Amino acid sequence: MEIEKKYKNLAALFKLLANPIRLKILEQLSQNCNLDDSQKCCVNDIKISVDLPQPYISKHLKILKESKILEFEREGNKLHYKFKNDNILRDLKEFLNRFSCCRQI
Secondary structure: OOOHEEEEEEHHHHHHHHHHHHHHHHHHHHHOOOOOOOOOHHHHHHHHOOOOOHHHHHHHHHHHHOOOEEEEEEOOEEEEEOOOHHHHHHHHHHHHHOHHHHHOO
């Protein structure tokens, strides 16, 4: 039996999220950055919250960008990150809401 594509996509997303640094970066972006066009986050903004050296953060931002969760806009020599695909987050939320313990997410 072929596993549905959405479950394969969710499994890939869970694998991607199974890293504490990436979870912290995504939390920072969702809470403090890119809520509208006036609020942007660059690596240094994320570095303050995540409290890790910039190369570690850049490595994980690259992974998130390559997985199509994040995208960036270049402004001079800075890269400003934002969520690329709200569908990914929506699908994750819909999946978690199927479980009674997670209905308030």
